[in-house]
Each structure stands twice: as structure tokens, then as C-alpha cells.
Amino acid sequence: MASGPTLRLQVLGPLRMWRDDQEVDAGPRQQASLFALLLARYGSPVRRADLIDMIWGAEAPTSAVNVVHKYVGALRRLLEPDLPPRGASSYLVRRGDGYMCATGPAVLDLARFQTLTASARTAVGQGMPEVALDRYVEALGLWHGPAGDRLVHSPGAAAVFTGLNDEFLDACTASTETAVACGRPERVLPPLRLASSMAPLHEPVHAALVTALGAAGQQAEALAVFRAVRLALRKDLGVDPGPLLERAHQRVLRQDLTPAGTPSPVVLTTPGTSTVVSPGRDLARDSLVGRSGELAVLRAGLDRAAGGGSGLVLVEGEPGVGKSRLLDAAAAEADDGHRLVARGRCTTGEGAPSMWPWMQVIRQVLDDVDGQERAIWLETGLGAILEPQDEVPARPVLSTGTGQFRLFETVVALVAHVSACRPVVIAVDDLQWADNASLQLFGHLSSRLPPGVLLLGAVRDRAPVPCADLARILAAVSRSPGHHRLRIGPLGVHDVAELVRLETGQVPDPDAARALHLRTDGNPFFVQELARLAAGAGPLTQEAVARAGIPATVRDVVRDRMAGLDGDATRLLEIAALIGRDVNLNLLAEAAGLDAATCLARLDLVQALGLATTLPDDPYSVHFAHDLVRQSVSDATPARRAARLHLRIADALERTHLQGSPLRSAWPIISGRPDLSPIRRVPPPRWCVLAAGPPPSRRSTWRSSSCGWRRRSAGLPVSRRRSSGRCPS
Incomplete structure (x- = not known):
């Protein structure tokens, strides 16, 4: 993706965007809300149905799909005025039946915030508190109010932005410990004051503010803050301050707020790894990566029940x-x-x-x-x-x-x-x-x-x-x-990297994180299993991820699901897996020797088991839910049967080309992507020739020579007799 150096996007506070240092209006309210939601979920696809639900809720108009499409088109023109009609956008891209905001820290404040806070946590773990504090302060300074402020949010959309706000609140409390330990509590007072105004009943934030004010020598204000939040808790919730807030209050009264009084982090060790845990950290909640919005919804439910x-x-x-x-x-x-x-x-x-x-x-x-x-x-x-x-x-x-x-x-x-x-x-x-x-x-x-x-x-x-x-x-x-x-949807690249850090103790570089996300589609179970496998051989790099095979746990899950298929459906699934991640239905039916209706009927059970599906916007394609699933099916296919199926696919590809849609049918094979092209022994250029076909004057010669090449590529014997021009089946 070509990052536009002159584009800046803000969602940490009111939604704003600048191009060439000139502020640009995001458009009507609902269009702005859609843009804010895509920014809040940057790096992860958001289904069109989810966008409709988060924008309109139960009052979605019948034209909602067309309205979303119109809004996305308008936003693309705002972001890239020079984008030609029907051109591929660099920022708002189509993914399956939804859209994804493809941007990074150089453009989007949220991406930079998450990158800086991850770097700060790493610096704490490496014993560099001054560096960590600098990163925290820079990250917290990006906030200008609640995420997506001044937009009207439905309950579903509110959960997304509440989750982002919770990330800010958590970073504020974590930075306070570091600032006090460094003897620089005044550096975190501005974001703590903002956080306390955003969450007036959030006890950890107010405890951090009381602690930072006391450590900065502002005991009177610290005690005033404690009294105000104690009154609010009693009036609004009917409860007294919890242990965390009371402890901060007592520390101010005792003036026990020196850096030496700050507890040291605890280091939890496992073979070959170490994880640094700040005092009072909730390990179960910390390991739940990328779900702050969902947790916010559950917390709201808990609060509602607690209030009667x-x-x-x-x-x-x-x-x-x-x-x-x-x-x-x-x-x-x-x-x-x-x-x-x-x-x-x-x-x-x-x-x-x-x-x-x-x-x-x-x-x-x-x-x-x-x-x-x-x-x-x-x-x-x-x-x-x-x-x-x-x-x-x-x-x-x-x-x-x-x-x-x-x-x-x-x-x-x-x-x-x-x-x-x-x-x-x-x-x-x-x-x-x-x-x-x-x-x-x-x-x-x-x-x-x-x-x-x-x-x-x-x-x-x-x-x-x-x-x-x-x-x-x-x-x-x-x-x-x-x-x-x-x-609950898949994790984005940033959350994949954080989950891998917690799971393996290694911090993957951006290329390795993207490779893990590509192979797993952000499914946390697949991410954890693949990360363990790749990290077991040494440093977690992009090459290590590419070399890693299929985790045994993933293979077992796929085989267990395949046990529910009959023989005909299993063979159809094997052919699809050998073709690629996205399979043209005509090509699949041709390779399996089935008519389209029979092919679809056999795919019903495959879809019911979650192994593959069709996409709403492309009913003529079969899509594997995860590439690890496809690879598991492909690897489970016996070698001799796989060789014969490769040849059938090649024959089917040639026939579907002669019927008129060569590149669409051949694309999963000729794309040259090793992670999407299971027919690895076939050079992509030869498939391009096969898909495009020969000049009419040389068709018979080409057909006989390509037949021999296809048999060799599939590992089958090739006759030395002069070909008659017929390709054996």
C-alpha cells in the first residue's frame, strides 16, 4: 500500500482528517460514522451487515447496502481525489463481504497510539522505564477526548469506541506506575485529567490520578479528587471506594509516594520465555487481546445487573x-x-x-x-x-x-x-x-x-x-x-502481534505479524498454535512463519470435522483444497466431473461444517474459511490421489478456458502466491500459457506438448511415442 505522506486521520477524539495540512470534512453524519467505525477497526475487515447494524441498528432502511456502498465511494474520493473511476483504493479496500481500512501509524492516530503503547510495554519489560515513559507520554498525547467524539453511536458502535477508550484508560494507569517510578509524575497528569473526565466513576483511573498528584507534591488536589469520586460513587452507585482507590488515598495521607515505594514488576518465566507483569495486573484479562470493546459491553451488563x-x-x-x-x-x-x-x-x-x-x-x-x-x-x-x-x-x-x-x-x-x-x-x-x-x-x-x-x-x-x-x-x-x-470477529495485525508476544514471549516484527495474520486470518486459536510452532525453531521471523507447517492441533480439528463428510463430499473438498484458497465453482465442478447443481449440493455439508463457504458478493466461488484449513485438507490428501487430482484440475482448467473465463478460473494457481497456490511444482508462467491458450495456428502442437508437461508436473509417467495430439484423460 502506498501511504500518503500528506494524509492525517484522527479518531482519538472528534473525527478529523487533513490532506496537505488542509482539514477536509468527512461528510454527512452517517458517512462520518461509517468512516470512524472503519478507522476504529483498521487492519481488520468489517462485514457490511455489521456496518449496517452499527450505523442504523434495528431501523436499517431497505436501501442500506446501497447507502453503505455510496458512502464508501464518497470516502475514497475524499481520501484520494486522484483515484480513477473503479480504481483500487489504497485506504478503503474491499475484503470479502465487507470493507477494511488499510492504514498505519504514519497516517492514523489510533495505529500510532497502539504502536507506541506496545513499544512502551516492551521497554518496561526490558528494564528501560525512561524510554517507556517517553513512549507512553507521546501515545497519550494523541488523545483529544473520547474516541469518535461528537458522533451519535448505536449500541453496537458504542461498544467499539468504548473499547478504544478503555485502551486509553489502561494506558493511563500503566503509565502512572512508570512515571512515579521515574520520579516524573507530572508528565502523566494531563492525560490522567482527561481520562478522569471521560470516566468519572472509573476507580483505577482516579486512583492513578490521586497517586500522580500526590507524588507531584499536589496533596491538596489529590485529596480533593478522592473526596469527589467517593461522593460520586456513593451517590450514583451506592458503594464506597474500592481497595485500589483507598490504597492510593492512604499513600497520599502517609506521603508514601516516592519512586522507591513503587513495587517492582514481577517476571513470570516459562522455558525460553519471560513475561513482565506490572503489580496488580490481571493476567486473564491481559491475555484477552483485542476484545476491549466486547469487554466493555459485558461490563455494562454487569453494572446494569448490579444496579438492579x-x-x-x-x-x-x-x-x-x-x-x-x-x-x-x-x-x-x-x-x-x-x-x-x-x-x-x-x-x-x-x-x-x-x-x-x-x-x-x-x-x-x-x-x-x-x-x-x-x-x-x-x-x-x-x-x-x-x-x-x-x-x-x-x-x-x-x-x-x-x-x-x-x-x-x-x-x-x-x-x-x-x-x-x-x-x-x-x-x-x-x-x-x-x-x-x-x-x-x-x-x-x-x-x-x-x-x-x-x-x-x-x-x-x-x-x-x-x-x-x-x-x-x-x-x-x-x-x-x-x-x-x-x-466477535478476527484480530487485526496489531492484536495478532500482541497475542504472539503474550503467548511466546517474543515480539514479532511487522513482517512476521503480517505473515501470521495472513495465514490465520486473525483467528486467535490459529494464531496461538501457529506462533508456538514457528517460535519453537528460534526467532519468530517472517521466514519462520512461512516455513512452519500445520500445527498438529489445527490438523486434528480439521480432520475431526472432515469425519462428518461422506466420500463424495471429501473428494470434492480435496479438489478444492488443491486448487487454492478461492475456487471458481465452474472449475471445481469441471475438475470433479459434476454438474453445478450436484456440486452445490455436496458443498452444503462442507459449508455446514465451517470448512469452506461461498461469499455473498460472489456466489460462483468457493472460499476456504482459513488457509490453514485448506492446507490441512491438502496435506491430508494421499500423494497418489493428489497427483491424479492435479492432472484433473489441469484438464479442467484447460476446458474452462476454452469455454471462456481463463484468468478468473486460473487465478488461484497462476497468482504465484506460495501460500495460496498448492500446485507448487507447476511454474506460474506455464499456467499463464495454459490459461491464455495458444494461437489457433499452433493449437494442436501446443495441446500435445502441454499434455506431456502437465503429466510430468503431476508426477505421472509420460509416453515417449509421438503424440497424436489427443490429451489422455
Whole structure:
């Protein structure tokens, strides 16, 4: 990408943009909101459906898709006035069924902020606090108010910008420790004052401000800040300051704020790696990289339940994207002694009893009730769930009728009884594996949530595709008051680098981070596994990432999913994997010897298992969800069968060329990209010749010679007889 040196973009505060030092208006309100969202998610594709939801919510017009397309076109012209019609933009690029802002620290303030804060954390770990403080101060100075300020945000968009604000607040608190240790607390006072105005009830920020003011010799102002935030906490939330704020207050009173009084970082070591942890750091939350916006939504739900309200948050996303980790982080934050946290997990397989996740949840809720009351609750019908014989419920759980309704109402009454004493958080993971009775109870409770209860659920959006029962419950849940659907997407390049640092102890250079992101599409599970494999051989470089094979864990997951395919679908998937990441449907059907309808029918199961899919804007292509998945399928194909399939693909490519779309069909093979071109033994220039075809006058000669070359490239024997001009099948 050609970075425009004269372009500057600001989203840390009001949205602003400059070209040649002249400020440019971002356009109408909704267009500006779309631009701010793309900037906030720079480096990561944002689906068109997500953009529509975040801009309009439930009031999206029927023309929303066209409006988004118009806004993107207008923004491209603002960013690059010299861009020719239908020219490829350097900044707003199309990715699948969405768009991505492709920019970096030289242009976008958010990118520079995240780069500087990552560098500051690295400097702290290397024992260079002065360097770290310089980086922190420069990073924090980029903020001019809440991210995306002065724009009207829907709940979905608000979560994105709240996540960015949380990054600022976290950096402020981290920089305070470093500034006090260096004896320069005054350097972080301006950003701390801004942070305290943005988050008037955020105790860690106010504790940092009190500490920095006291260390800077401004004890009177420090005590005034403490009194003001204590009053606000009591008035707005009905609580007293927490231990962190009280500790900062006591340090000011004792004047114990010298650099020597600052605790030293703790170094956690594992073989070959070390991770520096600041005092009080929450390891579980820190390892949840790139999810600050999602955590902000869950925190808002926790606060709502603590204040006597209720809420429902449903987390969805592809396998490995971090849904369970997000629920773990929310549960860890809620488990503060004041709330009851009850968790249940659905499981796949034949052995799980009916209502298994609710057996786990109800047991934990009943543990909060004294013995005599517990016995009474068990007699109301809950014993059918909680007193199994030989791991099977003592009585069958009714799936229909008034009996089921009475049982579900009993569960609601139990939860209401406990939540009247303290807030309750119920989290049910892996809803895609839930039995029908468990789904029905989840839907019933979501429609009858008592005050003081936050209900959390996590579900895959693919592999498998939601069944009819699950789809029906999800539709009913979406109509519940206070419902929030939280879709987790892939990580951006910056977050991939941070996750790798936490996972391996190595800081990947930008090229290595981009290579990891390219091979994994930002899926956290794939990133962690591939990073471990690549880092095991030495320094984590771009070359190491390229040399790394398929992690065994990823291969096992793919093979497990492939076990659900029949022989015909498996062979079709193998052919697609050998062609490339994006496969033309006509080429695939031709290589498999199928008509288009049969090919599509066999792909249905492949799509249901999340192995490959078609894109909404290109229904004539098959797209592998991740290149690691494609490579796993390709590597699992026996060598002899792969050789024969290579030849069939070559024949099909030639036939589809003669029917008229050579470059589109051949592109995955002739692109020359080793990570996208599995037919590595075939030189890309020869495929260009094959795709383009010979001059008519030399067609027969070309056909016979290319046939021999194709057989050699596929590792098959070549006859020495003079060719008749026919290419054997």
C-alpha cells in the first residue's frame, strides 16, 4: 500500500482528517460514522451487515447496502481525489463481504497510539522505564477526548469506541506506575485529567490520578479528587471506594509516594520465555487481546445487573475466535465476592444427559441457599434435574406442555430469590451443542429475567450451522428486552502481534505479524498454535512463519470435522483444497466431473461444517474459511490421489478456458502466491500459457506438448511415442 505522506486521520477524539495540512470534512453524519467505525477497526475487515447494524441498528432502511456502498465511494474520493473511476483504493479496500481500512501509524492516530503503547510495554519489560515513559507520554498525547467524539453511536458502535477508550484508560494507569517510578509524575497528569473526565466513576483511573498528584507534591488536589469520586460513587452507585482507590488515598495521607515505594514488576518465566507483569495486573484479562470493546459491553451488563436491572448478552462467532475466553474474563471480573456467578457448558456427544448445562448452573445457584431452603427448592421439581441416578435424571425432563412450563418457572423463581439478595451472573457456553430442553429453558429465562440478573450465552455461527431449534430460540431471544448480540470477529495485525508476544514471549516484527495474520486470518486459536510452532525453531521471523507447517492441533480439528463428510463430499473438498484458497465453482465442478447443481449440493455439508463457504458478493466461488484449513485438507490428501487430482484440475482448467473465463478460473494457481497456490511444482508462467491458450495456428502442437508437461508436473509417467495430439484423460 502506498501511504500518503500528506494524509492525517484522527479518531482519538472528534473525527478529523487533513490532506496537505488542509482539514477536509468527512461528510454527512452517517458517512462520518461509517468512516470512524472503519478507522476504529483498521487492519481488520468489517462485514457490511455489521456496518449496517452499527450505523442504523434495528431501523436499517431497505436501501442500506446501497447507502453503505455510496458512502464508501464518497470516502475514497475524499481520501484520494486522484483515484480513477473503479480504481483500487489504497485506504478503503474491499475484503470479502465487507470493507477494511488499510492504514498505519504514519497516517492514523489510533495505529500510532497502539504502536507506541506496545513499544512502551516492551521497554518496561526490558528494564528501560525512561524510554517507556517517553513512549507512553507521546501515545497519550494523541488523545483529544473520547474516541469518535461528537458522533451519535448505536449500541453496537458504542461498544467499539468504548473499547478504544478503555485502551486509553489502561494506558493511563500503566503509565502512572512508570512515571512515579521515574520520579516524573507530572508528565502523566494531563492525560490522567482527561481520562478522569471521560470516566468519572472509573476507580483505577482516579486512583492513578490521586497517586500522580500526590507524588507531584499536589496533596491538596489529590485529596480533593478522592473526596469527589467517593461522593460520586456513593451517590450514583451506592458503594464506597474500592481497595485500589483507598490504597492510593492512604499513600497520599502517609506521603508514601516516592519512586522507591513503587513495587517492582514481577517476571513470570516459562522455558525460553519471560513475561513482565506490572503489580496488580490481571493476567486473564491481559491475555484477552483485542476484545476491549466486547469487554466493555459485558461490563455494562454487569453494572446494569448490579444496579438492579437485568440484561442478556449473546456472544457469537466462528470456532476459535475467543467466545469462551470472553465469558471467562467476564466471569472472573464478576466473581468479586458480591455477585453470584453460575456457569454451565453444553457438550457434544451421545453421553450427555438432558439439561446438562442447567444441572451445572442450578447446582451453583442452590449452593447460595441454606440447607433447609435448598431442600424445599429440590421438592419443587428441581430434583428431576439435580438428583440423577447413574448419571441420568431421576425422572424424565418434560419437553412440552404445562409440566415443562412449571419447571421453567421454578428455575426463574429460584434465580429471582437469589438475585433479591445479590446480583447473579449466569453464563451458558457452547449453546450450539445444547439439547432442546436446555435451549427452551434458556429462551424462557431470557424472556423472564428477574432484576439483578445478567444472562450470558455463547454460540458458534458455523461448524455447525445453527439447527432449527437453536435458530428458533435465537430469534426469540433477540426480542427480549435488554438483549445485545455481540459478534466477535478476527484480530487485526496489531492484536495478532500482541497475542504472539503474550503467548511466546517474543515480539514479532511487522513482517512476521503480517505473515501470521495472513495465514490465520486473525483467528486467535490459529494464531496461538501457529506462533508456538514457528517460535519453537528460534526467532519468530517472517521466514519462520512461512516455513512452519500445520500445527498438529489445527490438523486434528480439521480432520475431526472432515469425519462428518461422506466420500463424495471429501473428494470434492480435496479438489478444492488443491486448487487454492478461492475456487471458481465452474472449475471445481469441471475438475470433479459434476454438474453445478450436484456440486452445490455436496458443498452444503462442507459449508455446514465451517470448512469452506461461498461469499455473498460472489456466489460462483468457493472460499476456504482459513488457509490453514485448506492446507490441512491438502496435506491430508494421499500423494497418489493428489497427483491424479492435479492432472484433473489441469484438464479442467484447460476446458474452462476454452469455454471462456481463463484468468478468473486460473487465478488461484497462476497468482504465484506460495501460500495460496498448492500446485507448487507447476511454474506460474506455464499456467499463464495454459490459461491464455495458444494461437489457433499452433493449437494442436501446443495441446500435445502441454499434455506431456502437465503429466510430468503431476508426477505421472509420460509416453515417449509421438503424440497424436489427443490429451489422455
